[in-house]
Amino acid sequence: MAHPHTWTSAPPAPDLLIPDPADLQPLCGREEFTALLRDIVTDTAPRLFAVVQEYGDRVDGRVAAWGMAFEDHVDVISVEGHRRARAASPEQALRAYRLGARVVPHLMWP
Template sequence: MESTTHHDTTTLEPLCGEEEFAEILNGMVVDFAPRLFAVVQEYGDRLNGWFAAWGMAFPGHAEVVAVDGGLRMRVQDAESALRVFTAADDDVSARIVWLPAVNSRLEQEPEDLAHAQRV
């Protein structure tokens, strides 16, 4: 999204009516919402499981926050977070569980989203 140069707004006309402007902004939120996911840890061969972190996938990177609040990280993609949550010595593996997308555009892979936002 482009940054806006600050102007004296008293001399500028609104782009459209209040309801139409709200509708445009709401559409932008849906169109460009990040894809949500959980990092799930599994102990042994289906002996136990829990979610360890929540994340948001953006074009080009993902943000991940551990459920205990003790870890926040920015990674290249959602799968890059798995190594932090995997402990082979303790027989703990990790995987990504994608939440349902807000719209069909979000079903695309994050790399495809970067291209779609540029078009």
């Protein structure tokens, strides 16, 4: 029985979009390059924050979600994993976690 997929020797689609670096020289040695990448990671890492919900006036509370604040937006995921959202700012993300007048959300930065 013939396989339903046709296999070709064509390069993968991303390789058609990305220039071949084979003729380019490395920027530096492996250790220095690793340090450069580490600096990029440090400079662009999002800030972690929690959305906590306060029930009543200090009656109870819980962590409702965790978020990552990037330079131009935030991504938030509920602790149950059922709600994911993107917002312009951490403060804007709080709106989804207010439940009437009795449950008030707050931001907390670890």
